[in-house]
Amino acid sequence: MNRSYEKTFSVEGGNFDNAGMASIEIKKILKDLQISDDVVRKAAIAVYESELNIISYARNGHITLYVTDDAVNVDVRDEGPGIEDIELAMKPGYSTATEQIRQMGFGAGMGLYNIKTCSDRFEISSTVGEGTHLSIKINRNGQ
Amino acid sequence: MKLGDVIEILEAKLLAGNERHRSLDVKTAFSADLMSDVLAFAKAGSLILTGLTTSQVVRTASILDAAAIIIVRGKIPAEETLKLAEELGIPLISTRYILFETSGRLYANGIVGCVEKIGGTANGAS
Numbered sequence: 001m002n003r004s005y006e007k008t009f010s011v012e013g014g015n016f017d018n019a020g021m022a023s024i025e026i027k028k029i030l031k032d033l034q035i036s037d038d039v040v041r042k043a044a045i046a047v048y049e050s051e052l053n054i055i056s057y058a059r060n061g062h063i064t065l066y067v068t069d070d071a072v073n074v075d076v077r078d079e080g081p082g083i084e085d086i087e088l089a090m091k092p093g094y095s096t097a098t099e100q101i102r103q104m105g106f107g108a109g110m111g112l113y114n115i116k117t118c119s120d121r122f123e124i125s126s127t128v129g130e131g132t133h134l135s136i137k138i139n140r141n142g143q
Numbered sequence: 144m145k146l147g148d149v150i151e152i153l154e155a156k157l158l159a160g161n162e163r164h165r166s167l168d169v170k171t172a173f174s175a176d177l178m179s180d181v182l183a184f185a186k187a188g189s190l191i192l193t194g195l196t197t198s199q200v201v202r203t204a205s206i207l208d209a210a211a212i213i214i215v216r217g218k219i220p221a222e223e224t225l226k227l228a229e230e231l232g233i234p235l236i237s238t239r240y241i242l243f244e245t246s247g248r249l250y251a252n253g254i255v256g257c258v259e260k261i262g263g264t265a266n267g268a269s
Contacts, residue, residue, distance in 0.1 A: 020202030044206045105178030
């Protein structure tokens with residue numbers, strides 16, 4: 001499959017001031033690639049939630065965007081505490097957020113659930129003490 | 144309804160944005176202080192009504208292609224938040240009305256929720 005575009009963004013854990021910067025840049029890139037508004041928005045939300053998760057919980061992480069003819073793919077890898085019970089973490093409303101995260105208006109336990117909702121394919125794997133990996137695919141043409 | 148009418152109804156101030164934004168057409172809104180919920184449920188082109196004033200509100204509105212941000216309870220965001228709103232081209236309005244009154248006044252004038260209620264999938268409600 002031809003990869004028409006690929007770029008990796010570094011995200012620093014704990015840097016709340018910059019939360020959302022990578023997502024806004026990725027959104028702009030996707031718009032410039034003339035991807036449909038609906039796909040751009042779904043990708044932007046999924047990336048934003050992923051970015052917030054890295055900032056909120058991990059030491060650092062990388063978000064790789066790769067766009068093919070038929071899909072927008074996002075690969076998220078972080079070095080952090082990992083997730084012990086993925087099924088529980090996916091549940092809407094379940095959260096381990098700190099007060100700092102909540103003060104920003106996040107940590108309502110909607111993040112992973114929201115990423116999954118925006119994705120046509122979503123895979124998550126995690127190793128406690130090492131980190132978490134998300135693989136997100138959003139189809140460009142319909143569902 | 145035009146954004147200019149919204150500003151008038153709410154006796155509000157346009158803190159970020161320009162005169163051109165006043166002619167923006169708006170039909171729907173979403174009210175919440177939780178940006179997580181805004182991201183999960185708000186729709187493109189909607190007004191975002193909130194009491195939160197951090198720069199995350201602006202970034203969330205930008206990610207969603209929201210029409211404008213309405214800050215309620217008379218709060219004035221920090222200069223940094225306003226600057227970001229200008230940069231990202233998101234109009235930001237401040238009204239002294241509380242969230243309930245702001246929502247009610249807009250609803251009475253024809254603005255509706257961008258979703259009416261949340262279905263059986265979210266929040267574990269089924």
